[in-house]
Amino acid sequence: MKEAAAKGDADPTEVAYLTDRVAINRGRRQTYGTQISCADGRAVTKPMVDPERVDERRRDVGLQPLEEYLAEVGKMCAADDL
Numbered sequence: 001m002k003e004a005a006a007k008g009d010a011d012p013t014e015v016a017y018l019t020d021r022v023a024i025n026r027g028r029r030q031t032y033g034t035q036i037s038c039a040d041g042r043a044v045t046k047p048m049v050d051p052e053r054v055d056e057r058r059r060d061v062g063l064q065p066l067e068e069y070l071a072e073v074g075k076m077c078a079a080d081d082l
Contacts, residue, residue, distance in 0.1 A: 001014075001015050001018065002015055012060075012061040012062055013061055013062050013063055016031070016032040016034055016057075016061045016063060017034045019031055019032065020032050020033070020034040020035045021034070021035060024046050024047075029047040029048055029049045030045075030047065030048050030049065031048070031049050031057060032054065032057055032058055032061065032063060033048050033051070033054045033058065033066045033069070034063070034069075036069075036070065036073055038073075038076075038077035039077075041074075041078045042070075042077055042078065043069075043070045043071075043076075043077050044070075045066070045070070
């Protein structure tokens, strides 16, 4: 799928989500911070590789900054607490 994305035949953001989901399901750390959970009404990321550079990696594949993503998902987490 990464090769397809490099050729423009697949969406790089979908590759990022798939990459992270597979990593988390295998007990590894994610690369792009796409896999989150809700805790106490807010969104939190599952473990990440090199979290200090996650926004660079997200930008490279066309994802919004992690803080913005967490704020959006956090609204759903807060709504679930109602």
